[in-house]
Amino acid sequence: EPEVTQTPSHQVTQMGQEVILRCVPISNHLYFYWYRQILGQKVEFLVSFYNNEISEKSEIFDDQFSVERPDGSNFTLKIRSTKLEDSAMYFCASSGQGYSYEQYFGPGTRLTVT
Amino acid sequence: AQTVTQSQPEMSVQEAETVTLSCTYDTSESDYYLFWYKQPPSRQMILVIRQEAYKQQNATENRFSVNFQKAAKSFSLKISDSQLGDAAMYFCAYRRLESGGSNYKLTFGKGTLLTVNP
Numbered sequence: 001e002p003e004v005t006q007t008p009s010h011q012v013t014q015m016g017q018e019v020i021l022r023c024v025p026i027s028n029h030l031y032f033y034w035y036r037q038i039l040g041q042k043v044e045f046l047v048s049f050y051n052n053e054i055s056e057k058s059e060i061f062d063d064q065f066s067v068e069r070p071d072g073s074n075f076t077l078k079i080r081s082t083k084l085e086d087s088a089m090y091f092c093a094s095s096g097q098g099y100s101y102e103q104y105f106g107p108g109t110r111l112t113v114t
Numbered sequence: 115a116q117t118v119t120q121s122q123p124e125m126s127v128q129e130a131e132t133v134t135l136s137c138t139y140d141t142s143e144s145d146y147y148l149f150w151y152k153q154p155p156s157r158q159m160i161l162v163i164r165q166e167a168y169k170q171q172n173a174t175e176n177r178f179s180v181n182f183q184k185a186a187k188s189f190s191l192k193i194s195d196s197q198l199g200d201a202a203m204y205f206c207a208y209r210r211l212e213s214g215g216s217n218y219k220l221t222f223g224k225g226t227l228l229t230v231n232p
Contacts, residue, residue: 042222042225043207043222044222045220102161104161110157
Protein backbone atom coordinates (compact mmCIF):
# COMPACT_ATOMS: atom_id res chain seq x y z
CA GLU A 1 0.00 0.00 0.00
CA PRO A 2 1.40 3.43 -0.89
CA GLU A 3 2.48 5.55 2.03
CA VAL A 4 3.79 8.98 2.87
CA THR A 5 7.40 8.99 3.99
CA GLN A 6 9.31 11.61 5.94
CA THR A 7 12.99 12.18 6.62
CA PRO A 8 14.69 12.48 8.96
CA SER A 9 12.75 10.77 11.73
CA HIS A 10 14.52 12.92 14.31
CA GLN A 11 16.41 16.17 13.81
CA VAL A 12 18.33 17.98 16.50
CA THR A 13 19.41 21.51 15.75
CA GLN A 14 20.67 24.57 17.55
CA MET A 15 18.57 27.67 17.95
CA GLY A 16 18.99 30.01 14.97
CA GLN A 17 19.91 27.25 12.53
CA GLU A 18 17.99 26.45 9.39
CA VAL A 19 16.33 23.06 9.03
CA ILE A 20 14.65 21.36 6.10
CA LEU A 21 12.14 18.61 6.74
CA ARG A 22 11.46 16.35 3.82
CA CYS A 23 8.39 14.44 2.77
CA VAL A 24 7.57 12.19 -0.14
CA PRO A 25 3.79 12.19 -0.60
CA ILE A 26 1.86 9.40 -2.24
CA SER A 27 2.66 9.62 -5.94
CA ASN A 28 -0.71 10.46 -7.46
CA HIS A 29 -1.78 12.85 -4.72
CA LEU A 30 -2.29 16.52 -5.47
CA TYR A 31 -2.85 18.16 -2.10
CA PHE A 32 -0.10 18.46 0.46
CA TYR A 33 -0.07 19.59 4.04
CA TRP A 34 2.19 20.20 6.99
CA TYR A 35 0.93 19.88 10.55
CA ARG A 36 2.71 20.37 13.84
CA GLN A 37 2.22 18.71 17.21
CA ILE A 38 3.97 20.11 20.23
CA LEU A 39 4.49 17.35 22.77
CA GLY A 40 1.30 16.60 24.67
CA GLN A 41 -0.79 18.98 22.61
CA LYS A 42 -3.13 18.72 19.68
CA VAL A 43 -2.14 18.51 16.05
CA GLU A 44 -2.19 21.96 14.44
CA PHE A 45 -2.45 22.85 10.78
CA LEU A 46 0.49 24.80 9.36
CA VAL A 47 0.06 25.04 5.61
CA SER A 48 -1.64 23.49 2.61
CA PHE A 49 -0.16 23.36 -0.88
CA TYR A 50 -1.84 22.70 -4.21
CA ASN A 51 -0.90 23.34 -7.82
CA ASN A 52 2.56 24.53 -6.79
CA GLU A 53 1.37 27.21 -4.47
CA ILE A 54 0.25 27.71 -0.90
CA SER A 55 -3.54 27.54 -0.66
CA GLU A 56 -3.79 28.39 3.01
CA LYS A 57 -1.48 28.96 5.95
CA SER A 58 -2.10 29.32 9.65
CA GLU A 59 -0.92 32.11 11.90
CA ILE A 60 1.86 29.80 13.04
CA PHE A 61 3.30 29.75 9.52
CA ASP A 62 5.16 33.04 9.67
CA ASP A 63 8.02 34.34 7.54
CA GLN A 64 10.42 31.85 9.11
CA PHE A 65 8.61 29.01 7.38
CA SER A 66 8.51 28.11 3.71
CA VAL A 67 7.41 25.12 1.66
CA GLU A 68 8.52 23.83 -1.68
CA ARG A 69 7.89 21.01 -4.06
CA PRO A 70 11.18 21.14 -5.91
CA ASP A 71 11.06 18.09 -8.14
CA GLY A 72 7.53 16.75 -8.39
CA SER A 73 8.02 14.12 -5.72
CA ASN A 74 9.47 15.76 -2.61
CA PHE A 75 7.60 18.26 -0.47
CA THR A 76 9.76 20.20 1.96
CA LEU A 77 9.23 22.43 4.96
CA LYS A 78 12.03 24.87 5.73
CA ILE A 79 12.41 26.75 8.97
CA ARG A 80 14.93 29.54 8.41
CA SER A 81 15.99 30.38 11.93
CA THR A 82 14.74 27.87 14.46
CA LYS A 83 13.49 28.87 17.89
CA LEU A 84 13.12 26.73 21.00
CA GLU A 85 9.34 26.78 20.58
CA ASP A 86 9.67 25.16 17.15
CA SER A 87 10.48 21.89 18.93
CA ALA A 88 7.63 19.59 17.93
CA MET A 89 6.61 16.66 15.81
CA TYR A 90 6.03 17.73 12.21
CA PHE A 91 3.67 15.67 10.10
CA CYS A 92 3.35 15.76 6.36
CA ALA A 93 0.08 14.63 4.80
CA SER A 94 -1.23 14.24 1.29
CA SER A 95 -4.58 13.55 -0.32
CA GLY A 96 -5.86 12.76 -3.77
CA GLN A 97 -7.92 14.87 -6.12
CA GLY A 98 -11.33 15.88 -4.97
CA TYR A 99 -12.97 16.78 -1.73
CA SER A 100 -13.84 13.23 -0.77
CA TYR A 101 -10.30 12.00 -0.35
CA GLU A 102 -8.78 11.31 3.04
CA GLN A 103 -5.46 12.71 4.10
CA TYR A 104 -2.71 10.17 4.64
CA PHE A 105 -0.10 11.10 7.18
CA GLY A 106 3.60 10.37 7.23
CA PRO A 107 5.29 9.02 10.36
CA GLY A 108 6.47 12.49 11.39
CA THR A 109 9.79 14.18 12.04
CA ARG A 110 10.63 14.98 15.62
CA LEU A 111 12.42 18.35 15.66
CA THR A 112 14.37 19.24 18.77
CA VAL A 113 15.78 22.75 19.01
CA THR A 114 18.43 23.24 21.69
CA ALA B 115 -13.82 29.24 12.66
CA GLN B 116 -14.43 25.61 13.30
CA THR B 117 -13.54 24.13 16.67
CA VAL B 118 -13.37 20.53 17.86
CA THR B 119 -13.67 19.62 21.53
CA GLN B 120 -12.75 16.36 23.17
CA SER B 121 -13.76 16.61 26.80
CA GLN B 122 -12.15 13.37 27.99
CA PRO B 123 -8.36 13.74 28.27
CA GLU B 124 -8.05 10.09 29.34
CA MET B 125 -10.21 6.98 29.25
CA SER B 126 -9.59 3.39 30.21
CA VAL B 127 -11.31 0.17 29.27
CA GLN B 128 -10.92 -3.49 30.08
CA GLU B 129 -9.86 -5.77 27.28
CA ALA B 130 -12.91 -7.13 25.38
CA GLU B 131 -15.17 -4.41 26.77
CA THR B 132 -16.70 -1.47 24.92
CA VAL B 133 -15.68 2.16 25.28
CA THR B 134 -17.06 5.38 23.84
CA LEU B 135 -14.96 8.47 23.18
CA SER B 136 -16.74 11.80 22.93
CA CYS B 137 -16.28 14.64 20.47
CA THR B 138 -18.26 17.79 19.84
CA TYR B 139 -17.61 20.40 17.22
CA ASP B 140 -18.78 23.81 16.20
CA THR B 141 -19.33 24.91 12.63
CA SER B 142 -21.66 27.04 10.58
CA GLU B 143 -21.24 24.78 7.56
CA SER B 144 -23.95 22.29 6.62
CA ASP B 145 -21.71 19.86 4.75
CA TYR B 146 -18.43 18.59 6.11
CA TYR B 147 -16.48 15.51 7.08
CA LEU B 148 -15.61 14.18 10.50
CA PHE B 149 -12.79 11.79 11.26
CA TRP B 150 -11.29 9.80 14.07
CA TYR B 151 -7.53 9.34 13.92
CA LYS B 152 -5.52 7.01 16.12
CA GLN B 153 -2.01 7.90 17.25
CA PRO B 154 -0.16 5.00 18.92
CA PRO B 155 3.12 5.53 20.80
CA SER B 156 4.94 5.48 17.46
CA ARG B 157 3.22 8.89 16.84
CA GLN B 158 2.00 7.83 13.37
CA MET B 159 -1.46 9.23 12.61
CA ILE B 160 -3.77 6.48 11.39
CA LEU B 161 -7.26 7.09 10.04
CA VAL B 162 -9.80 4.98 11.94
CA ILE B 163 -13.13 6.07 10.52
CA ARG B 164 -14.80 8.93 8.69
CA GLN B 165 -18.33 10.28 8.48
CA GLU B 166 -19.86 12.49 5.83
CA ALA B 167 -22.25 15.00 7.39
CA TYR B 168 -24.79 14.56 4.60
CA LYS B 169 -25.14 10.86 5.38
CA GLN B 170 -27.59 9.98 8.11
CA GLN B 171 -26.25 6.47 8.54
CA ASN B 172 -23.51 6.13 11.10
CA ALA B 173 -20.18 4.89 9.75
CA THR B 174 -18.84 1.51 10.84
CA GLU B 175 -15.43 -0.09 10.36
CA ASN B 176 -15.21 -3.52 11.96
CA ARG B 177 -15.08 -2.94 15.74
CA PHE B 178 -15.21 0.84 15.35
CA SER B 179 -18.45 2.74 14.90
CA VAL B 180 -19.60 6.29 15.35
CA ASN B 181 -22.68 7.94 16.75
CA PHE B 182 -23.14 11.06 14.64
CA GLN B 183 -25.71 13.53 15.92
CA LYS B 184 -25.68 16.42 13.45
CA ALA B 185 -28.15 18.65 15.27
CA ALA B 186 -26.22 18.27 18.52
CA LYS B 187 -22.87 18.55 16.67
CA SER B 188 -21.69 15.42 18.38
CA PHE B 189 -19.50 12.68 16.93
CA SER B 190 -18.57 9.90 19.34
CA LEU B 191 -16.45 6.84 18.62
CA LYS B 192 -17.41 3.44 19.97
CA ILE B 193 -14.78 0.73 20.16
CA SER B 194 -16.23 -2.73 20.73
CA ASP B 195 -14.32 -5.77 21.97
CA SER B 196 -11.36 -3.57 22.92
CA GLN B 197 -7.94 -5.00 22.26
CA LEU B 198 -4.56 -4.16 23.75
CA GLY B 199 -3.53 -2.77 20.37
CA ASP B 200 -6.28 -0.16 20.58
CA ALA B 201 -4.34 1.67 23.27
CA ALA B 202 -3.44 5.02 21.76
CA MET B 203 -4.28 8.70 21.62
CA TYR B 204 -7.47 9.26 19.61
CA PHE B 205 -8.09 12.53 17.81
CA CYS B 206 -11.37 13.74 16.45
CA ALA B 207 -11.01 15.96 13.37
CA TYR B 208 -13.21 18.15 11.20
CA ARG B 209 -12.86 19.08 7.57
CA ARG B 210 -14.95 21.32 5.38
CA LEU B 211 -16.50 19.76 2.31
CA GLU B 212 -15.86 22.70 -0.04
CA SER B 213 -16.07 20.91 -3.38
CA GLY B 214 -13.76 22.45 -5.98
CA GLY B 215 -11.58 24.06 -3.36
CA SER B 216 -7.85 23.84 -2.89
CA ASN B 217 -7.53 23.40 0.85
CA TYR B 218 -8.97 20.62 2.89
CA LYS B 219 -7.15 21.19 6.14
CA LEU B 220 -8.09 19.20 9.19
CA THR B 221 -9.00 20.80 12.50
CA PHE B 222 -8.20 18.50 15.40
CA GLY B 223 -9.40 18.18 18.95
CA LYS B 224 -6.93 17.84 21.82
CA GLY B 225 -7.22 14.08 21.91
CA THR B 226 -8.25 11.34 24.31
CA LEU B 227 -5.64 8.94 25.64
CA LEU B 228 -7.14 5.46 25.73
CA THR B 229 -5.65 2.81 28.00
CA VAL B 230 -6.69 -0.82 27.56
CA ASN B 231 -6.27 -2.95 30.67
CA PRO B 232 -5.65 -6.69 30.30
